[in-house]
Amino acid sequence: VPMSAAARPRPSKQLQRPAAAATTTTTAAAAAAAAAPGIEVRHSVHPESVVGLTQADLRRHFLVENLFTPGRVSLTYSHDDRMIIGGASPAPGSPLPLPSGPEVLAKAIGQPSFLAQREMGVFNAGGAGRVVADGETFALDAQEAIYIPQASGPAPICHHRGTKDVRFESTDAAHPAKFYLLSCPAHARHAAAKINARNATKAVSAGSAAASNARTLYHLIVPGGIESDQLTLGVTHLANGSVWNTMPAHLHDRRSEVYMYYGLAPDARVIHLLGEPSETRHLVVANEQAVIEPSWSIHSGAGTSAYSFVWGMCGENRALPDVEPVAMAALR
Numbered sequence: 368v369p370m371s372a373a374a375r376p377r378p379s380k381q382l383q384r385p386a387a388a389a390t391t392t393t394t395a396a397a398a399a400a401a402a403a404p405g406i407e408v409r410h411s412v413h414p415e416s417v418v419g420l421t422q423a424d425l426r427r428h429f430l431v432e433n434l435f436t437p438g439r440v441s442l443t444y445s446h447d448d449r450m451i452i453g454g455a456s457p458a459p460g461s462p463l464p465l466p467s468g469p470e471v472l473a474k475a476i477g478q479p480s481f482l483a484q485r486e487m488g489v490f491n492a493g494g495a496g497r498v499v500a501d502g503e504t505f506a507l508d509a510q511e512a513i514y515i516p517q518a519s520g521p522a523p524i525c526h527h528r529g530t531k532d533v534r535f536e537s538t539d540a541a542h543p544a545k546f547y548l549l550s551c552p553a554h555a556r557h558a559a560a561k562i563n564a565r566n567a568t569k570a571v572s573a574g575s576a577a578a579s580n581a582r583t584l585y586h587l588i589v590p591g592g593i594e595s596d597q598l599t600l601g602v603t604h605l606a607n608g609s610v611w612n613t614m615p616a617h618l619h620d621r622r623s624e625v626y627m628y629y630g631l632a633p634d635a636r637v638i639h640l641l642g643e644p645s646e647t648r649h650l651v652v653a654n655e656q657a658v659i660e661p662s663w664s665i666h667s668g669a670g671t672s673a674y675s676f677v678w679g680m681c682g683e684n685r686a687l688p689d690v691e692p693v694a695m696a697a698l699r
C-alpha cells in the first residue's frame with residue numbers, strides 16, 4: 368500500500384539539500400535553456416530541495432511569467448511529465464506560427480516539427496481569434512479551446528507524423544487573442560476538436576459560499592469526452608465572493624499539473640500553495656501566469672479577487688478520480 372505523501376517521513380536535516388546545491392541544479396537548467404533558444408527549460412525539483420529554496424528560487428523553478436508577450440510565442444519545457452507550457456499573443460493582422468525550426472526544436476524535443484510526437488490543448492484567454500492547423504481553421508472566441516492531436520490533418524498526410532504547421536491569429540483588432548498552450552508527449556492520434564463551455568464534457572459545481580470556495584469546473588479535454596493520449600484540460604471559474612480553489616487540497620502522484628490563472632485585475636494576486644502537504648510553500652501569482660505542479664505537490668490558491676484558471680495534467684493516466692485527498696489537519 369503506497370504511503371500517502373502527507374504521512375511520508377521528512378528527511379533528516381543532513382539529507383535536506385542546502386540552497387547552494389539547488390543553485391547548481393539551476394546552473395545546469397540555465398545552460399540547457401541557453402542551448403535551446405526559444406524554449407526555456409525547467410528541470411524537475413526534488414521535494415526535499417524545495418524545503419531550502421528561497422522565494423526567488425521557487426519562482427524560477429515553478430512560476431511561468433510573461434506567457435503573453437505581444438507578437439511572439441513563448442514556450443517553457445518542463446521535465447515534469449515533459450509538458451510544454453506556452454502562450455501566443457498574435458498582433459491583429461500578423462499570424463504567429465508555432466515554432467518549427469530545427470534551432471528551436473532539436474535540443475528540447477528532438478523532432479522535425481513541434482507536434483510530431485506531441486498533442487496540444489489551446490485555450491483562448493483573450494479576444495476572438497483563430498488557429499490554423501495544417502490548413503484546417505478553428506475559430507476560437509474568448510474562453511474557447513481546441514485539442515490538436517499528434518497527427519492531425521486529412522488521412523493522406525497522417526504518415527508524416529504530426530501536425531506540421533500551426534498558426535495563431537487575432538481577429539478582433541481591439542482585443543487580441545491570447546492562446547494558452549499546454550502540450551504533452553503523445554504516441555497515438557486522436558481527433559482534433561473544438562470545445563467551449565457549451566459543449567464541455569461536464570460542468571461540475573464544487574465547494575460552497577460558506578467555505579469561500581464555490582466554483583464551477585468545466586471539463587474540456589477528459590476521458591469520455593474529447594479523447595487524447597495523455598492530456599487532460601479544464602477551466603475553473605470562482606463564484607463571486609469565493610476565493611479558494613482546490614481546498615481541501617489533493618495530490619495525484621501519477622500526474623503532474625499546470626495551473627494558468629487569468630481574469631485577475633492588474634493589482635490582484637492569487638496566493639498559490641505548492642509543496643508536500645507537510646511542507647507547503649507559497650507563490651504570489653499575478654494575472655496570466657502559470658504554475659508548474661509536480662506530482663508530489665499540492666496545488667491550491669486563494670485570490671484577492673475573483674479569478675479563473677485553466678488546469679491541465681499529463682502523466683501515467685487520465686483518470687480524474689485518481690487523486691489522494693489531503694486532510695486539512697495534515698497541512699503545514
Ligand SMILES: O=C(O)C(=O)C[C@H](O)C(=O)CO
Pocket residue numbers: 573582584601602603612613614619624666678
Ligand atoms: O478548483 C478545483 O478544485 C480545481 O479546478 C481542481 C483541478 O481540477 C485539479 O486540481 C485537478 O487535479
